[in-house]
Amino acid sequence: MNGDHADEGVMAALSAPADAETLRRLHGRLEREAEQHGLLDVAYTVVDSPVGPLLLAATTRGLVRVAYASEGHERVLETLAQKLSPRLLRAPNRLDAALRELDEYFAKRRRVFDLPLDLSLSRGFRQLVQTRLPAIGYGQTRSYREVAELVGNPKAVRAVGTACATNPLPVVVPCHRVLPADGSVGRYVGGAQAKATLLNLEAA
Amino acid sequence: MKPPFEKLVAEHGDTVLRVCHVLLGTHDADDAWSETFLSALRAYPQLPETANVEAWLVTIARRRAIDALRAMKRRPLPAEHLPEAPTELGVPDATDDDLWRSVRNLPDKQRQAVAYHYVAGLPYAEIAQLVGGSADAARRAAADGITNLKKTYSRRRGAAS
Numbered sequence: 001m002n003g004d005h006a007d008e009g010v011m012a013a014l015s016a017p018a019d020a021e022t023l024r025r026l027h028g029r030l031e032r033e034a035e036q037h038g039l040l041d042v043a044y045t046v047v048d049s050p051v052g053p054l055l056l057a058a059t060t061r062g063l064v065r066v067a068y069a070s071e072g073h074e075r076v077l078e079t080l081a082q083k084l085s086p087r088l089l090r091a092p093n094r095l096d097a098a099l100r101e102l103d104e105y106f107a108k109r110r111r112v113f114d115l116p117l118d119l120s121l122s123r124g125f126r127q128l129v130q131t132r133l134p135a136i137g138y139g140q141t142r143s144y145r146e147v148a149e150l151v152g153n154p155k156a157v158r159a160v161g162t163a164c165a166t167n168p169l170p171v172v173v174p175c176h177r178v179l180p181a182d183g184s185v186g187r188y189v190g191g192a193q194a195k196a197t198l199l200n201l202e203a204a
Numbered sequence: 205m206k207p208p209f210e211k212l213v214a215e216h217g218d219t220v221l222r223v224c225h226v227l228l229g230t231h232d233a234d235d236a237w238s239e240t241f242l243s244a245l246r247a248y249p250q251l252p253e254t255a256n257v258e259a260w261l262v263t264i265a266r267r268r269a270i271d272a273l274r275a276m277k278r279r280p281l282p283a284e285h286l287p288e289a290p291t292e293l294g295v296p297d298a299t300d301d302d303l304w305r306s307v308r309n310l311p312d313k314q315r316q317a318v319a320y321h322y323v324a325g326l327p328y329a330e331i332a333q334l335v336g337g338s339a340d341a342a343r344r345a346a347a348d349g350i351t352n353l354k355k356t357y358s359r360r361r362g363a364a365s
Contacts, residue, residue: 010353013303014322018221026221026234027213030241039245044210081208086248088208 031091041085043094050106051194056095062116063098066169068190111138113172121168129163136177139202143181209248216258219324220265226319227269229308236272240265262324306356314349321346
């Protein structure tokens with residue numbers, strides 16, 4: 001009988017999971033040391049917002065990705081690991097400035113984002129469109145055709161639509177300010193509801 | 205496709221910490237855990253996609269633990285005296301200290317075999333590759349290690365009741 005107890009006791013002690021607080025502390029230390037050693041290629045965090053949980057990711061160059069829950073955060077992280085680097089950790093510190101500016105934006109205390117952006121997830125014409133979108137000011141909207149004209153390629157209306165749909169930095173790069181000419185809200189990476197929420201926020 | 209490193213920490217962080225506990229025979233394995241994951245993060249882009257990630261992490265943990273044990277032996281006094289009163293506060297079940305002490309006193313081969321088989325769940329053939337010798341020897345070392353630990357545990361229980 002004693003032997004059975006000993007059996008359970010030894011096995012239980014060896015297989016007892018580490019407590020969550022210890023693992024949290026160790027994770028925090030890993031975040032700091034990875035940053036210090038230049039090994040934190042991509043840092044991310046998830047934050048609640050009026051348009052649902054947003055995933056924010058940054059390289060050392062700047063904010064590289066904002067993702068809606070509807071995009072599947074797990075899948076987004078896998079794509080970032082593939083396209084940028086698998087050295088990817090949940091490390092909110094690097095996102096401090098982005099978190100602050102988004103907070104201010106949603107509290108209507110900020111109209112322009114003033115953050116270093118890393119546009120390396122898009123290329124060519126799409127990247128060009130995304131670079132120009134911030135020219136559409138807070139509370140204003142443009143049609144896809146107008147944006148095509150803005151980037152100097154008036155026939156590329158459909159390509160502008162694709163550039164908006166594949167914007168890796170929604171909210172911060174304001175593709176929500178681009179609307180179909182028919183007066184509807186149109187499609188949006190975070191869903192039409194999220195687009196309407198942002199437009200209402202800026203219009204109020 | 206290589207998963208984000210965060211996923212490795214989430215899935216294997218706990219096992220690696222318990223392996224470090226057993227390898228070092230102490231509840232304070234923070235340094236070994238941190239060095240293991242930092243080394244792993246550095247090497248991760250070069251890891252083949254087909255690799256067994258947990259076995260890889262355990263291999264790194266083993267090297268870090270060996271370094272740590274060497275460092276402890278170079279300054280034997282603090283290792284013997286420090287784990288008394290102050291550290292017990294952070295230990296969930298302070299009575300397990302006895303068990304950790306017996307783990308610490310196991311012969312090296314037994315302690316490693318217990319860590320790799322009973323904590324990390326590695327098959328004996330892989331343990332043999334890791335520590336040298338045959339799979340049978342690894343099996344015996346793990347069994348002897350557990351037998352030794354049980355003896356200590358019974359003694360302790362006997363003393364407590």
